[in-house]
Amino acid sequence: MNDAQHFTALENMYAAAPINQIYNPVMTVSEGEAEIEIELSEKFHHSGGGVHGSVYFKMLDDAAFFASNSYEKDVFVLTTSFTTYLTRPVSTGKLKAIGKVVNKNRTQFIAESVVYDSDGNEVGRGNGVFVRSKLPLVQAAGYAD
Numbered sequence: 001m002n003d004a005q006h007f008t009a010l011e012n013m014y015a016a017a018p019i020n021q022i023y024n025p026v027m028t029v030s031e032g033e034a035e036i037e038i039e040l041s042e043k044f045h046h047s048g049g050g051v052h053g054s055v056y057f058k059m060l061d062d063a064a065f066f067a068s069n070s071y072e073k074d075v076f077v078l079t080t081s082f083t084t085y086l087t088r089p090v091s092t093g094k095l096k097a098i099g100k101v102v103n104k105n106r107t108q109f110i111a112e113s114v115v116y117d118s119d120g121n122e123v124g125r126g127n128g129v130f131v132r133s134k135l136p137l138v139q140a141a142g143y144a145d
Contacts, residue, residue, distance in 0.1 A: 016142025032101040034066035060126035063099025064111035068130040076135040082128035093118030
C-alpha cells in the first residue's frame with residue numbers, strides 16, 4: 001500500500017467509527033498531518049449555550065492521532081496521554097482542527113493540534129503521546145474496505 005492509499009484508508013476508517021455518526025466530521029490525512037472539520041449545532045452545547053469541552057477534546061485528539069497514524073501503516077496507534085487547553089468559547093459555525101506530528105521515534109509519536117473557529121481564531125489546543133498497538137490496521141473497521 002502506498003502513502004496515498006494509506007491516507008485514504010485512514011480517512012475511511014475514521015468515517016466508519018460509530019462515534020462519528022454523532023459529529024459527521026470530514027477529515028483529510030497527509031504525511032504527519034490531519035485536518036478535521038465539523039459543523040456545530042446545539043446538540044454539541046452544554047447548558048450554558050456553548051460547545052462542550054468534549055467536542056474540543058475529540059477534535060484535538062483525533063487530529064493528533066491520525067497525524068501520528070499517518071506514519072504507521074501496520075497497526076492502530078493509541079493515545080497514551082493528551083493535554084487539552086480550551087482557549088476561547090464557541091457556539092456556532094464550523095470548527096477545524098489541525099494535528100501535526102512534532103516528534104517520532106521507534107516507540108512513540110508526539111503530536112500537537114490546534115482547533116479554530118469559522119473566523120480562524122484559535123479556540124483550543126492540545127498535545128499528546130501516541131504508541132503503536134497490537135491491532136493490525138486491516139482489522140480496524142473501515143480501513144481495508
